[in-house]
Amino acid sequence: MKILIADDSRVMRQIVTRTLRQAGYTGHELVEAANGREALDLVGSEKPDLVLSDWNMPEMSGIELLRALRAGGNAVAFGFVTSEGSAEMREMASAAGAAFLIAKPFTADTFSDHLDPVLA
């Protein structure tokens, strides 16, 4: 499987990569994007099976990315990994078509809980 990690922080992309490994998701191909616009292009060219995206990014936010994907008819599995985990944000994410929202800080167990149903 191919997973696209979109976050403007290289540090956070690294943490997400490490957490995927700690949660037992080894052997997947990982692709990185530094903002929503880059992620949108990469979803088209790389055709990932799952997008893990930050919410707050320059150029194009995570929610704008998700809405652009769905508006273009792309149904790729999509989950947010963001510092903002309020009920309001979760509702907005779900309404736009996100499968889950993982709030930072997170643990490997949190990743397993949310990713297992998607990657199974």
Place this chain on the structure above:
Amino acid sequence: MSTLVAPFQEDLEAITADVWGSFLDVDGDTPLVAGAPHRWAEHDATTSAVVSITGAWQGHVIIECSARAARMVAAALLALPEDEASEDDVADAVGELANMIGGNVKSLVASPSALSLPHVVTQPGSHQSWPGAEEVCRIDGAWNGEAVTVMVYAGVNEGKS
């Protein structure tokens, strides 16, 4: 809609402890230890990161730490030796720390509001002022013996019930 007008001290302590426990004190032996306010000398090298919240609640969440603490944050988050973290890594790491704490603070205050991207400043000493805002809660901590302060400032019309 949230009913809280400002985060409480215990909220900030819980959020900060959660961030430390997840990423900076995974083994539980290097917690952020609360202590007395740190007095910066004029030439001390410090790194600060701020995220701002705007909208129904206005304020800032600020991390201020020694340059050494900032390098240690980068090293811990990137799982690198301290001397291998670049300046960009350090700015990214401390900014992400502010983003994580700020995002969680935002979840506690009135909505709708928006969280800014982090801004990171390196400077000698500590000479920050936040016009139109006042401190509503603060943690003066030490991490591995290095000063780390976490502050929440609210607009002067916020934070008062």
